[in-house]
Amino acid sequence: MSGKEHFAKLLELLEKERLAEKQENLRELHRFPLATREALGKTVTGLVIDGVETGLGGMALVTLSRQPKGEELSPFHAMSAGDNALLTFPTGSQPPDGEGTFYKVDEYRATIALNGPPPAQLGRGVCQVDLLGSDATYRRMKKALATASDARKNRTSVLREVFLGESAADRRRARKVRFFNEALNEFQRQAVTRCLCASDAALIHGPPGTGKTTVLVEIIRQAAAAGERVLATAPSNIAVDNILEKLQGSGLRLVRLGHPARTLESLRHSNLSSLIEIDPGYQEVLELDAWRERLVKRRSRFGRGQLGYDERQERDREIAKLWRQARNIEAEISRRIIGSAQVVLSTHGGLSRGLVKGSFDLVALDEASQATEPLSWIPLTMAERAVFAGDSMQLPPTIYSQEAAQEGLSTTLFDRLKDILPESLQTLLRVQYRMHEAIMRFSSDQFYGGKLIADESVRAHTASELTQVEATDLTSVPLVFVDTAGAGFSETWNELLESRENPEEAKLALRLMEKVLASGVEPHQLAIITPYVAQVKLLKTLAKIPGLEIGSVDGFQGREKEVTIVSLVRCNESGEVGFLSDTRRMNVAMTRARRLLIVIGDSSTIGRHPFYSRFIDYADACNAHRSSYEWPEI
Secondary structure, three states: OOHHHHHHHHHHHHHHHHHHHHHHHHHHHHHOOHHHHHHHOOEEEEEEEEEEEEOHHHOEEEEEEOOOOOOOOOOOOOOOOOOEEEEEOOOOOEOOEEEEEEEEEOOOEEEEEEOOOOOOEOOOOOEEEEEOOOOHHHHHHHHHHHHHHHOOOOHHHHHHHHHOOOOOOOEOOOOOOOOOOOOOOHHHHHHHHHHHHEOOEEEEEOOOOOOHHHHHHHHHHHHHHOOOOEEEEEOOHHHHHHHHHHHOOOOOOEEEOOOHHHOOHHHHHHEHHHHHHOOOOHHHHHHHHHHHHHHHHHHHHHHHHHOOHHHHHHHHHHHHHHHHHHHHHHHHHHHHHHHHOOEEEEEHHHOOOOOOOOOEEEEEEOOHHHOOHHHHHHHHOOEEEEEEEEOOOOOOOOOOOHHHHHHHHOOOHHHHHHHHOOHHHEEEOOEEOOOOHHHHHHHHHHHOOOOOEEOOOOOOOOHHHOOOOOOOOOOOOOEEEEEOOOOOOOOEEEOOOOEEEOHHHHHHHHHHHHHHHHOOOOHHHEEEEEOOHHHHHHHHHHOOOOOOEEEEOHHHOOOOEEEEEEEOOOOOOOOOOHHHHOHHHHHHHHOOEEEEEEEEEOHHHHOOOHHHHHHHHHHHHOOOEEEHHHOOOO
């Protein structure tokens, strides 16, 4: 397949994916009645506006609240800061609705930052909020693919040829490196050296806990010290924040792009919106916004009957003009701040050519194995060379269209480059700093050829060594497989969520959690994770412990806890394991725990799959295979 054909195919697959995601959002809107959407957390009704104020960067912040109605979960339980939202204003408002982003979410209160100005006129009554998707990232992906496909005699065209295997990747002469982080191990140092030698691209293979982000940060600092301009990106906001957090205190001029609500609060001082506010030129923006707000209030005070049609139109034009003037000045300040930064950080989808002018000497892509190829091309079209850090043995990108996935959209650039680039431009990080050796070993043998090494600092640590934790039959061991075979813990199908759940296994998970917490482990040190969203919801309904995290395996990738309880859910006579057959999901699930991993499953079901059969054998060899009958329901 030629380069033109390759990118044309990606554009075709991308359109299928866009339509599939849109159909999924619409399906949820129309498939479920309003009450069901509220129960799922997709919609919140009966909200009152507590206030409208101006926040960072002139954003209109609308604060909403709703009195408790005796529900088990808060009305905003499925909504988080950074989510896109559609806010329907009270009847009679102008405009009647507006899109925005959740800025802050509490139990019965939320603040939404609107994408545009606040309503010129607010009606009386209650509001409604719906979770939304967005086409903005798709537009950027399509533009990036077109740019890459049409590039001629520039660095993008060179990268394209290397990534398609049409030309060999070049290496530069190695230079002596003085490491900023002296604690890097030999494999991490090798990765840094090889990446700095790459003229086009290099890969860092980072199994769980091996510190791939730490290596990326060292590469970024080395490049910046050499006078290069660096773009650091990842598909998720949390991954971008991890890089930003590790760069704090480096002395580099850093700018974090993206909505402030999607940046950790402790890092918002590096967000572009915060930097704009402390710029001397921002005073003019404040004055324009203040004058616009006075005009809006004056119009509301006069009402429709006291101003003629022409006067109202003139007032509205003046208000719109002041909004545009303020935003134009803001955009100019933004471009100046970004242009002077040594390191710009953003999600792939958050990069806009309208803000980011010129090119970067280096782009560092974290979580590269979790980004589709079209998404990765957004930052790649802005850079001279690239460093990819990821792990193809962990979960791939989430794709809505199974047709697009099967036709190639699920194949990431990271996947292709590991077969294209020479070994001299790839490094496997081997020392991991997270897990007890017994937790690590099965994953190492199954996915990494047995090459991983547990650092001495974690090799034998257990939960019982944590402060004020008592040594018990659970906390004094690193691994427990709780077998539910014969207990009658049958899985069920949740029609509403179109997902599987296992009520008895959920109750067992909570009994085990209670045993661990009773030994002295703090709730924030423990997580319960499961592959199925219906089981997540069930567990959240049953467990009411502040600080305890319950989530999906997919949502927990990149995270870690001292203790992790994994509920596998599947229990049926036919031995069906469903999407557990993608063993990369189990690799993620098994490698979140630092000191204690508890896996709950039915050996008669999962044991018919070769991978899980090997895991059961491994648990036997570790003397970790126990029965659910040991923890009966009281």
